[in-house]
Amino acid sequence: MTNTNEFINQLASKLGRATPTETPNYVASNVPQYRLSNPKERASIFLDNWQALGGKGAIVESLEDTVQCLRGWFGDLLAAWPNKPQAIIAWDLLPTVAEYAFKALEWPLVRYTQAAQTAVDRYSLAALAELGVTGADRGIALSGTLVINSHPQRGRAISLLPPRHLTFIEASKLRDNLFEVLEELASLGIPPSAIEMISGPSRTSDIEMDLSIGVHGPIEVYVVVIDD
Template sequence: MSSAKDRIMARLKGAPKRPASALPDWTPPAFGDQRMARFRAMLEAAHADVHEVPAAEWPERLRVILADKGVGSVLFAPKTATGARLAQAWSAGESPKLVAYDRSVEDIKDQLVHEVDAAVTLARGGIAQTGSLVLWPTPDEPRLMSLLPPIHVAVVDKSRIRDSLAETLSAEGWNTGMPTNAVLVSGPSKTADIEQTLAYGVHGPKELIVLVIEGEVE
């Protein structure tokens, strides 16, 4: 008399063979002249605010955008080229007020948490497939700048927006060196509870403004 194990094994061996499922196509997408449209559409679908701006005009355009939102103070990194350009373009006493990230976290934490309304950082690039920004935080422009203020402004060079993450990895040679913290941002911070109620700004900025710069970022 066969055991239960023998009967189960016999049934498994006698079961009809199923053809192997076809593997998915992992070929990275190519959007061609629709790359920017795809990048913008994906970001806006995630509730980001996207603006295409000529290189010479971006500081003034940003000032107007933030002033219209009632922003009173903007954090920037004075040691970066982007921060230096912003400080040069905005007059002293002009609204919004610039706040330099030029001190230790301990010295600036009260302003970071309670006073700063927005922060401006440079994105290393963008990914059209997912509508993502590539952030590489540095000591001069740390992750706290894009994480703590209610509004995060990311400045990205249009020429550095690529079709996919795979293309980005290859084109920029990430295999030769990466930062300790590479971040992909695809919209403002959001989370949902068990009832699927979506809330923004719980774990980070509640608004994301993306300035896509046409021409070399100054």
């Protein structure tokens, strides 16, 4: 293993100067950014782009809307899921509307972080679940992307291991483009251990360039945009 100073000094010598002691400046080139004019448009374009990627989605304005929407998506499926009490795995705390909606539907939620003692056991539970439910910290309209930060009361495997992933996001958390999201993330200081940007379901075109959905990650992805 090479000593850090030695390694860095060698690079400095290749660059023909001493290593700068302060962050070097540069003049960034401006790029034209995608902008939308109002929140309504943002929500609807986010949804369009999410759906274009193969996701399902809806904008809800009330608890009733939400309940109806969830029943429409999962009602029939739920009846067929063998391991019903453990079929839905979720964050410790979902956005309020989501919590109320699941309560109203009387669909039990397994809370991932508390469901097992060890990480390996939690993964097994998540892998056996039919649906993972999360919120999101931000969304990107242009690319139909959800941005989800890790947190002790959340868990990263929920949006990854079950075959279906459902996310609730407040419309106010949507942004036009990636740039705005990164600016906000930069202001957090030390970033969370994982920021996952998710744009649609798991996909691959590795066999004869033929698009196939769900090779590793979720096969079906759903988003509920909460009009706030």
